Amino acid sequence: MPSYPAAYQASKGSALDVDRAFYGRIGAQTEGRELVDQFVVPIRSGRAWTVPAGHVFRIVTVEGPQVADLNIWNRHNPRERFWASRTRQLQQAHVSNFDRLWSTLPYLRPLATITHDTLADYGIDEYGGRVHDLLGTRCDPYVNRMLTGEDFHHHCHSNLTRAVAPYGLTEFDVHDVLNVFQVTGLNAEDKYFMKACPAKTGDFLEFFAEIDLLCALSTCPGGDLSVPLWGPDARDPLEVCRPLGVEVYRLDPALLEGWSSPEVAAYRGNHGMTLPTPSWEKDPA
Numbered sequence: 001m002p003s004y005p006a007a008y009q010a011s012k013g014s015a016l017d018v019d020r021a022f023y024g025r026i027g028a029q030t031e032g033r034e035l036v037d038q039f040v041v042p043i044r045s046g047r048a049w050t051v052p053a054g055h056v057f058r059i060v061t062v063e064g065p066q067v068a069d070l071n072i073w074n075r076h077n078p079r080e081r082f083w084a085s086r087t088r089q090l091q092q093a094h095v096s097n098f099d100r101l102w103s104t105l106p107y108l109r110p111l112a113t114i115t116h117d118t119l120a121d122y123g124i125d126e127y128g129g130r131v132h133d134l135l136g137t138r139c140d141p142y143v144n145r146m147l148t149g150e151d152f153h154h155h156c157h158s159n160l161t162r163a164v165a166p167y168g169l170t171e172f173d174v175h176d177v178l179n180v181f182q183v184t185g186l187n188a189e190d191k192y193f194m195k196a197c198p199a200k201t202g203d204f205l206e207f208f209a210e211i212d213l214l215c216a217l218s219t220c221p222g223g224d225l226s227v228p229l230w231g232p233d234a235r236d237p238l239e240v241c242r243p244l245g246v247e248v249y250r251l252d253p254a255l256l257e258g259w260s261s262p263e264v265a266a267y268r269g270n271h272g273m274t275l276p277t278p279s280w281e282k283d284p285a
Contacts, residue, residue: 008090016090018098018113025255026056026208027097027115032252041068041219043241046159048167048216050075051209051248053261056115059180059217060204060245065197065224068217068244069138069156069177071164072101072111075212078169080107080264084134084176094130094184096120101178101207108265111213116206119181122198128186129195132205133179136192139220139229147230152221159218167214180205180217182225196226211261219244 010016036055040062041047051057059068074080083104091099096117100110122131140157144150161171181203183195219241222229227237 018100020098022259023098023113023115023208026251027206029252029255030249032255033249035247036250037248038246040243040245041217042243043219043223044154044159044221046156046161046163046216046218047246048163048214049246049248051213051215052250053209053211053213054251054256054259056206056208056249056251057215058116058204058206058245058247058249060247061181061199061201061242062245063242064201065181065199065226065240066242066244067182067197067220067222067225068180069160069220070180071160071175071177071216073169073173073214074103074107074111075214078173078214080104080111081173081175082111082178083108084137084178087178088134093133093135095132095134095178100210106265106267109262110210112207112209114205115208116204118203119199119205122183125183125195127193127195129183129193130185131181131183131198133182133184135184135186136179136182136194137176138174138218139222154221156218156220159221160216163216163218164214174216182220194222194225197224199224217244217246 008016037049039047072082080103083102087102090102095114097114097120099114101112103109103111119131124130138156138160140155141152144152144155157174160174164173181197181199183198185193187193221241223237223240223242226240228234
């Protein structure tokens with residue numbers, strides 16, 4: 001099948017023209033980093049944490065393949081949060097090195113930029129599958145109840161809801177996700193599919209925080225997705241569920257020379273809501 005040109009083009013000097021030299025150095029020059037936070041997210045659970053602007057964080061497969069659902073907010077204003085669908089349009093449906101995670105309107109700026117992806121060479125498999133998915137969203141107990149008639153309280157939506165509660169956020173703040181380490185695609189019927197996670201122990205996806213972030217991660221109850229979750233062959237995939245690690249690093253200040261957090265979107269219009277003053281109300285002077 002021939003490839004049609006992308007709708008959004010990264011012309012030189014535009015907002016989509018990422019500085020690959022800068023982010024490449026951040027991903028490659030690790031000797032001056034300082035580990036400032038590290039923890040493990042157990043299976044079928046969630047955890048939230050903060051990342052200061054100019055730091056990096058990694059999600060690590062500490063015991064083998066496992067997929068995860070990631071949410072991101074502006075630490076100081078949770079109305080600004082990760083916008084999966086616009087990121088899918090501006091970047092790719094599956095993200096990797098140098099792709100950016102964009103925030104919602106009216107802010108529209110990069111929240112984070114990917115600086116190191118150990119699965120970057122996965123490419124496209126024989127079914128058209130790719131890794132680090134933006135096509136789908138989080139599993140949730142509502143769909144599960146609809147499809148199975150049963151309640152299960154440790155879907156990614158629920159895990160993320162519990163994770164952000166200590167930060168004053170609720171279920172209404174949980175949003176569409178980046179499915180980390182998850183291989184997905186669209187089949188010949190244009191239907192969403194998921195494949196077994198290809199990650200090995202020690203693989204990671206690393207992000208540079210463009211602003212102060214609040215992040216939340218769910219270790220998906222589907223584990224590595226090697227076991228069907230719905231349909232005639234579905235069963236509990238507990239044996240393929242594994243924990244994930246999170247690491248946060250402060251960078252060598254020299255690496256950040258010349259960098260500053262991106263500003264919010266420049267548009268300051270009123271969306272056409274202000275009408276012209278009628279002639280009979282104008283000052284006759």
